Amino acid sequence: MNILEAAIQGVLLGGLYGLFAAGLSLIFGVMRIVNLGYGAFAVLSAYLALALTRSTSMSPLLALLIIVPVMAAFGFVLQRWVLQRTLDPSPLPSILVTFGLAVIVENALLLTQSADQERLTLGRIDTQAIQLGEIRIGVYPLAVFVLALVLLGVLSLVIQKTGFGRSVRAISDDPGTVELMGIKPKRIYAWSGAIAFGLVAVAGVASGIQSSFNPSSGSLLLIFAFEAVIIGGIGSLWGTLVGAMVLGVAQTVGAAFAPSQQLLIGHIVFLLFLLFLPRGLTGKATRA
Amino acid sequence: MTIRVEGLSAAYGQLTALREVSLRVEPGEILAIVGANGAGKSTLLKTIAGQLAATTGSVHIDDRDVTRLAASERARLGILLVPEGRRLFPSLTVRENLQVGTSTGRAGVWTIDSVCDLFPLVEERLDRRAGLMSGGEQQATAIARALVGNPSVLMLDEISLGLAPTIVVDLYSKLGRITEQGTSILLVEQDVRRAATVADQIHCLLEGSTALAGRDLDLADITAAYFGVSTR
Numbered sequence: 001m002n003i004l005e006a007a008i009q010g011v012l013l014g015g016l017y018g019l020f021a022a023g024l025s026l027i028f029g030v031m032r033i034v035n036l037g038y039g040a041f042a043v044l045s046a047y048l049a050l051a052l053t054r055s056t057s058m059s060p061l062l063a064l065l066i067i068v069p070v071m072a073a074f075g076f077v078l079q080r081w082v083l084q085r086t087l088d089p090s091p092l093p094s095i096l097v098t099f100g101l102a103v104i105v106e107n108a109l110l111l112t113q114s115a116d117q118e119r120l121t122l123g124r125i126d127t128q129a130i131q132l133g134e135i136r137i138g139v140y141p142l143a144v145f146v147l148a149l150v151l152l153g154v155l156s157l158v159i160q161k162t163g164f165g166r167s168v169r170a171i172s173d174d175p176g177t178v179e180l181m182g183i184k185p186k187r188i189y190a191w192s193g194a195i196a197f198g199l200v201a202v203a204g205v206a207s208g209i210q211s212s213f214n215p216s217s218g219s220l221l222l223i224f225a226f227e228a229v230i231i232g233g234i235g236s237l238w239g240t241l242v243g244a245m246v247l248g249v250a251q252t253v254g255a256a257f258a259p260s261q262q263l264l265i266g267h268i269v270f271l272l273f274l275l276f277l278p279r280g281l282t283g284k285a286t287r288a
Numbered sequence: 289m290t291i292r293v294e295g296l297s298a299a300y301g302q303l304t305a306l307r308e309v310s311l312r313v314e315p316g317e318i319l320a321i322v323g324a325n326g327a328g329k330s331t332l333l334k335t336i337a338g339q340l341a342a343t344t345g346s347v348h349i350d351d352r353d354v355t356r357l358a359a360s361e362r363a364r365l366g367i368l369l370v371p372e373g374r375r376l377f378p379s380l381t382v383r384e385n386l387q388v389g390t391s392t393g394r395a396g397v398w399t400i401d402s403v404c405d406l407f408p409l410v411e412e413r414l415d416r417r418a419g420l421m422s423g424g425e426q427q428a429t430a431i432a433r434a435l436v437g438n439p440s441v442l443m444l445d446e447i448s449l450g451l452a453p454t455i456v457v458d459l460y461s462k463l464g465r466i467t468e469q470g471t472s473i474l475l476v477e478q479d480v481r482r483a484a485t486v487a488d489q490i491h492c493l494l495e496g497s498t499a500l501a502g503r504d505l506d507l508a509d510i511t512a513a514y515f516g517v518s519t520r
Contacts, residue, residue: 163387163391166380166384166387166388167388167391169377169379169380169384170377170380170384170385170388172379173377173378173379173380174375174377176339176375177371177375177377178377178388179338179339179358179359179360179363180337180339180359180360180363180368180369180371180434181360181363181388181389181391181392181433181437182360182361182363182364182391182392182393182437183360183388183391184358184360
């Protein structure tokens with residue numbers, strides 16, 4: 001496999017990581033809430049899709065039409081009535097609560113499902129590829145990449161151009177003062193939670209089609225998402241996508257040299273960023 | 289609308305910062321709150337705005353009791369505070385700051401266009417990030433951001449803080465244009481003389497309590513109350 005092909009695969013893989021990181025970028029990067037349950041809820045979404053496809057033999061894509069609203073509603077409720085209570089100048093309460101939620105979800109899946117590897121399938125599309133000269137590009141990874149571009153583009157427009165987005169950015173600057181303008185921050189946080197969980201559902205199902213998963217897969221997905229957000233620069237949605245692509249390329253190109261050390265190389269690149277470019281590629285100022 | 293405050297107290301934890309303060313401001317009137325540092329001036333405004341819970345007393349706007357309402361709900365009823373230190377949203381542009389200000393959902397004469405007429409300084413900077421402006425520009429923007437919410441009661445907390453005297457005079461010269469719409473203004477001011485020239489009523493606080501309040505007060509009496517010394 002040549003390096004160019006590996007790099008293209010890495011960029012496409014970055015689309016999948018970007019999909020994961022988008023919701024996290026919104027709530028961690030923009031609203032400064034640390035949610036360690038993120039990966040577990042992505043895996044939960046994949047298991048929901050698995051249950052739906054097995055019981056009704058519908059396509060995972062069709063299942064998304066049910067899972068995304070369900071997870072978004074769950075995200076709204078969780079943010080409004082659970083995580084809202086953990087908001088504090090110290091990030092510790094929300095870290096502990098979301099870590100606890102991740103443990104609960106993972107173990108509930110282990111109890112009710114099994115520890116076996118599972119996989120969602122789209123049938124023939126799973127393995128189809130486009131041949132461009134020497135290079136083969138998977139149809140499915142390409143589709144995920146395009147989907148990530150579209151979803152991040154829409155999310156970015158919402159944040160930049162709409163009243164809701166302005167409120168989100170204003171809250172990230174100064175939540176106390178936002179209330180003086182007649183805005184209820186709790187409601188904005190809750191809707192952001194809904195958007196983030198809708199995105200995590202898409203990412204979880206997309207990932208479940210691309211590679212196999214088990215109840216414990218969430219933690220690795222969470223790490224990739226955080227790495228993408230930090231490489232890209234906290235607070236920037238497009239930065240997150242670029243960060244995700246950097247991580248993806250690091251992994252696939254790294255795998256071309258040392259096939260068994262793919263993940264390690266990704267983490268090393270992330271650590272290099274932390275060391276030399278701690279504010280990430282977009283370099284937005286981070287709040288102390 | 290008339291704002292009526294009766295026996296209002298507030299505390300930071302165990303520390304009572306405001307004791308049994310009462311005041312009443314009619315539409316279009318300006319009430320200046322004066323007092324030394326730590327006298328409870330900002331605390332009074334924060335408690336009226338709902339940022340701080342009242343421990344005793346009540347706040348009424350016309351006949352509506354708003355004492356238990358959240359700050360966001362009071363803002364929607366037209367009680368708007370320009371907080372101490374301006375508190376603009378630094379990563380948003382000036383225009384976006386004003387757009388957030390319209391979230392009160394209140395209709396009225398004040399729109400982004402009309403506040404730009406009032407503050408030409410703001411109009412020149414509409415597309416600038418609020419965090420990158422001078423103090424005077426930020427203060428004008430902070431007042432404009434509250435104005436576009438069409439307040440019935442506008443509270444200004446130390447708008448002269450850290451600004452050059454000419455800029456302060458300019459800001460104060462705009463207040464008449466605001467009150468002529470029937471908006472009442474409560475302002476906190478360190479400078480007793482300046483407060484006395486713009487205000488219809490003066491309310492002097494000393495260690496959280498009312499030391500002196502009224503109309504057409506003598507400057508010497510206000511100064512005496514300010515420092516807590518008897519004039520007799």
